[in-house]
Amino acid sequence: MKSEVVPMIKKLGSLLWYDQEESCLLCSAKSVEPICSGCREEYFQPRSSRCPSCGKLIGNLSERCKDCSSGIGPKTLDKVVSLGYYGGAWRDLICNVKYKGQPYLLLRLSDYMISCTVNNLPPPDAVVPIPMHPNKLAERGFNQTEVLASILSGKLGIQLRHYLIRTKDTAPQTSLGRNERIQNLRGVFQVKEGVKLKDKIIWLVDDVITTGATLGESAKILKENGVKEIYAFCLGAGKEE
Amino acid sequence: MLFYTLINDSGEVRFSPAPEVDKLLGNVTVLNLRLPLEVLWRNLEEIIHIKPSEIPTPLEELKSRIVNRLKPALEKEGNLNIEEFEWDTPDTNDKITNEKCRLVLGNERLFTDFIARVQGRQLAEGELTSLRGSMHCDEQTITVLMQKAVLTNHHVWVPAIRRIKGYWVCQRCGSIHCQEWTSIYGYAATCQECKSIGPLNSLQVLFRCQPLQNQNPQKVKHHTYPFDFSPSQKRAAEQLLELSQKDGVHEILVWAACGAGKTEVSFPAIRKYLSEGKRVLFAAPRQDVVHDVQLRLQRSFPDHMVKILSGAAAPDWEDSLLIVATTHQLLRFYRAFSLVVFDEMDAYPYAGNKILEFGLKQAIREDGRLIYLTATPSEELLKKFGQEDFPVIRLPLRYHGRPVPIPEWIEVNFPDKNLKNLELSDKPYFITLSKVLRELAQDGPLLVFVPTISLVPIWTEILKKVFSNKRVEGSWSSDPHRRTKVSSFLKGSCDVFICTSILERGITVNKVQVAVLFAHHEQYDIRSLVQMAGRTGRTSENPTGRAVFFAPRKTREMIRAIDWIREQNSIAKGGSFHEE
Structure with a gap:
């Protein structure tokens, strides 16, 4: 009897105290926080600055990354912050969320997302996710940027607004170069009919920024429709070596 | 993968990711709405299982019954923008073209090749990429082949995770340990149990293939085994x-x-x-x-x-x-x-x-x-x-015919299970412990088991001091250097090895001596104690060895483990198993 009861209790226990809660999301080492201090150091690099134009991690020596200094970065965003360096285990986690049906993992990042945005960006009127094309959304069943935006919205009490729609099902940006990315996105986003954007301050939310083509293009459309300031938040960005 | 709802002439309802295939192989009408199979199964369960005699005629009634079930369910739970539920609308561009289907369906060799590769398997969507690669096919071709196999070879589509009596149940591993989340179709879930071989969620499907045929019996040359049976x-x-x-x-x-x-x-x-x-x-x-x-x-x-x-x-x-x-x-x-x-x-x-x-x-x-x-x-x-x-x-008898060494219990009053203080050399328990460990290490490589991962580095440090002239290593399951460390111990280039249960089973090291620290820990049941002790005396050259349980008291599990080995030995000795 005992031999059956004890494992049952253990099992119930593990369901209650969900066993993964105690280990780091990135390296599975024991950790009180969702991400252990070693991994935070490695991927969030708290002492490294971000390029204000594209969110890239740039160390402390320069003000902007090389691309943005030479004028090829996005120009329509007032400031971009990125939580971490899009590589290694941090990249794996983002891919697991997007491609392996695990959006709930993002909930465990909420504290990091909040300190990253609140400490670096001015308060907005609304938080706006980058939309996905309906076809892609139908396949995946969720939009990770909307999950991110709704976390920020819920925790900070900022309105979540779907101001943008995506009208074209484009090729994945990852397969393209910088110029092709900009080409690929031309005319992809539209502002929803009837929304009033004049003089608004907006936080745009995306999962990853690399060249900034997606965020830049959507910010351009929003500004053309009267938005005053646009700040962007993403989970991952590149790093300048 | 998303599915369309289809009805054939006799009113049978089924689901297909490539309705063009169904159209080419029979007469069907299609609802122009793609949904996850789990959503369709859950909402249309009764309709799928209608007895042939109860299928309403005309089929228009069946069609509207399907729409009447899906529509409110999706409006209530989901976050979908569905303007109209339409039957038999002209093809939309996300459907596979008729032309493509004809081409693939006509290629019998391709189909035979496909069946040979997938038979006897249960494919998750994540595995399709590698299948495509191995067959040099695109995504649409594979989808057409799969649907053809469903229609002609009794292969089946199954939602990867199903909601059954209020629980999400993974159809691959049977677990109910699923994490629920909200999708545009309403609640969805991802299985947490079989994640290690690729996460599955309820919006996905499994493709279950027909049982394998046995191959023709072949004359196998009778090689002798490269070892002798005792x-x-x-x-x-x-x-x-x-x-x-x-x-x-x-x-x-x-x-x-x-x-x-x-x-x-x-x-x-x-x-x-x-x-x-x-x-x-x-x-x-x-x-x-x-x-x-x-x-x-x-x-x-x-x-x-x-x-x-x-x-x-x-x-x-x-x-x-x-x-x-x-x-x-x-x-x-x-x-x-x-x-x-x-x-x-x-x-x-x-x-x-x-x-x-x-x-x-x-x-x-x-x-x-x-x-x-x-x-x-x-x-x-x-x-x-x-x-x-x-x-x-x-x-019950070992390969070499000698009994399994009976474990000894040595009383050691460990002060604290999670001890952090490394300055212990003057503590009385530590004097006993290190004395016995030194004795053990004289007779061969020493394998030291500790019950938790966190104890491994602590005791590796301690034992490095005890055995200052020996090579001491420690490892555990998630240790990135586990492979190299373990193989160095197995090869004999390490004298003292501290680990968790990773080396509890399956390994043979000549002359090895075993020490189990904190043998009273709840982690150790009779089976793991028997297995750890069973590492000793496994080779014919050195069929003896010592296994020592260090603990402040003899627990029930320790007593049972010792009895277990005694009993096995006595059965082995009891005549019929005894070797001359």
Whole structure:
């Protein structure tokens, strides 16, 4: 009897105290926080600055990354912050969320997302996710940027607004170069009919920024429709070596 | 993958990711709305199961019944923008074109190749990329082939995770340990149990393939085995071969002493199955063991390709009669094997066992046999076996004919289970402990077990001080350097090795001496204690050794473990198993 009861209790226990809660999301080492201090150091690099134009991690020596200094970065965003360096285990986690049906993992990042945005960006009127094309959304069943935006919205009490729609099902940006990315996105986003954007301050939310083509293009459309300031938040960005 | 709802002329409702295929192979009408199969199954369950006599005529009524069920469900739970539910609208661009379908359906060779690759498997959507690569096909082609197989070969689509009586149940591993989340279709869930071989969620499907046909029996050259059976091994192997052919016997338990050579005992039965063209799976709990067993099998069956499956990598798509795999790989198969040899099933905790039982039921053919090999059968196995249909073969004598060393208990009053203070040299318990450990280390390499991962680095440091002139290493399951450290110990280039249960089973090290620290820890049950002690005296050159349990008191599990080994030894000694 005992031999059956004890494992049952253990099992119930593990369901209650969900066993993964105690280990780091990135390296599975024991950790009180969702991400252990070693991994935070490695991927969030708290002492490294971000390029204000594209969110890239740039160390402390320069003000902007090389691309943005030479004028090829996005120009329509007032400031971009990125939580971490899009590589290694941090990249794996983002891919697991997007491609392996695990959006709930993002909930465990909420504290990091909040300190990253609140400490670096001015308060907005609304938080706006980058939309996905309906076809892609139908396949995946969720939009990770909307999950991110709704976390920020819920925790900070900022309105979540779907101001943008995506009208074209484009090729994945990852397969393209910088110029092709900009080409690929031309005319992809539209502002929803009837929304009033004049003089608004907006936080745009995306999962990853690399060249900034997606965020830049959507910010351009929003500004053309009267938005005053646009700040962007993403989970991952590149790093300048 | 998303599915359309279809109705054929006789009012039968089914779902297809490529309705063009259904249209070409029969007359169907299609609802122009793609949804996850789980959503369709859940909402249209009654309609799918309507008796033929109760199908409403005209079919228009059936069509509107389907829409009337889906519409409110999606409006209530989901976040979808569906303007109209329409039947038989012209093709939209996301459907596979008629032309493409004709081309693929006409290619019989491609279809035969496809069936050969997938038969006996249970494919998750994540595995399709690798299948596409191996067949040099695009995504649409594979979808068409899959739907053709469903319509003509009785392959089936199953939602990967289903909501059954309020629980999400993974259809690959049977677990209810699923994480729920909100999708645009309403609630969805991702299985947390079988994530290690690729996460599955309820918006996805499994493609279950038809059972494998046995291959034609081939004349296999009778190679002799590259090892000698001991008399008791030979007797057990013959018994196992006979029972594995006997009608009415589906499961056999081989209960052997640690170090009895139970793996080889299964070889004659495996050989028999292979010679009949039947597929065999040898499943073992740990990767180290899988690689070791693969070598041994390959040497004994040189005419066959012995394949390895392990980890999260998708399987390759060539067929093979003999596969060695880590146990979770079972979940990738469906009615594929005539014989499954399951090594050390009790190495898993209770929950893990349930998953594997479920996986076994799916992977084995309906007429298949199952052989359990273990030194420490679980209570459940012992309860089940022993009757006529569940025979037990015992092999209590070690390969070399000498008894298993009986573990000793040495009283040591550990101050604190999670001790952090390394300054202990003056503590009385530590003097006893280090004295005994030094004695042990004089007789051979010393394997030190500790119950938790966090104790490994602590005791590695402590023992480095005790054995300042020896090579001391420590490792645990998630240690990134585990492989190299373990192999250095197995090769003899490390004298003292501290670890968790990772080396509890399956390994043989000449002259090894075993120390179990904190043997009273709840982590250690009778089975793990027996297994740890069973590492000693395994080789013919050095058939003796010491296993010492260090603990402040003798727990029930320790007493039972010592009794267990005594009993095995006395059965072995009791005449019939004794070797001249």
